[in-house]
Amino acid sequence: MANLSLQHIEKIYDGGVQAVWDFNLDVEDGELIVLVGPSGCGKSTTLRMVAGLEDISSGQLIIDGKDCTRLPPKDRDISMVFQNYALYGHMTIYENMAFSLTLRKEKKDIIHRKVMAAAEILDLKSQLNKKPKQLSGGQRQRVAMGRAIVRNPKVFLFDEPLSNLDAKLRGSMRREIMLLHKKLNATMMYVTHDQTEALTLADRIVCMSMGHVQQIGKPIELYEHPANTFVATFIGLPPMNMFDGKIEGGKFVSELFEYPLTADQAEKLKEYEGKDVILGARPENIVREGTIPFVVTNNENLGMNTLVHGKIDGKKIVVCKFAEWCNYKFGDEIKLGFDPERMHFFDKETTQAII
């Protein structure tokens, strides 16, 4: 296995589109990094530059201490698993998994040992004589992973591997990838637009927007301490509620409500007196012991908790998540407040987090 270092990596496509700006990341041996962000933010381009499928316009890619920036893909010792499994329909599962080793002219007994070991890890032993079309989507995705595993690469790359699967299968495949990562103790980079996949899978998340890295950190760091409004609203579902306002005399003042700051918040926000800020509150950090009038529009029971949608002052849509089964009706009024320990404040101008 290996460590990876991406240093000031940039990508400018022919025609001048800059897809990635100054990407910096050190990946430790055995780490699972998830690149997450909306469509078009540059995740796949970054992954493909690591694989060698796209040229790196500037910057350096170091794998295990070796400069691989200009190395062709086959010399990088990297395996990539794609969204469309790209299996060979006329070959059996065994032959599909053995294919890259056969190309490399490995000895038959070595190929057999590696294919059987991968089939064991992926629970595919009973499927080896079948053709891809006889397998389910989840099994085909596992074969695609098997093809990567038999090569015993330094680094595994995954490009949205689960996005062709239905929601239930995505969940179970996600857990399989987590187990696979544990079993192989492999260095992995994984691209997804799905924040749930990022939170559940990653050792560390790289959150991107418009070609720029917004934040790198453990899932809990991005969740509890988002660096800016982009990360705050992208990570977490339903997204964080955001309120525009100003800091005035120890209060957060918006068109919708006034909210007294705690002493600690007032201290941290004292340079923002009179300035525009954004108050952020996750749905689960809104409480019902407050003073802000909120009128319910929808009550969605999820079992363990309830999503309550509604409006403040007839216009601002807010989503709350209460940790019990609720039975609110359309038009019910609740007085909302915020858990003071879990409020976020952002600089309106720079969008960067203050608290």
Ligand code: ADP
């Ligand atoms: P993501 O994986 O986050 O959806 P991509 O890395 O695929 O994003 O794309 C990032 C940006 O680069 C987008 O604006 C996309 O249109 C552009 N792009 C991707 N591939 C090419 C290409 N081959 N030529 C020109 N522009 C491209």
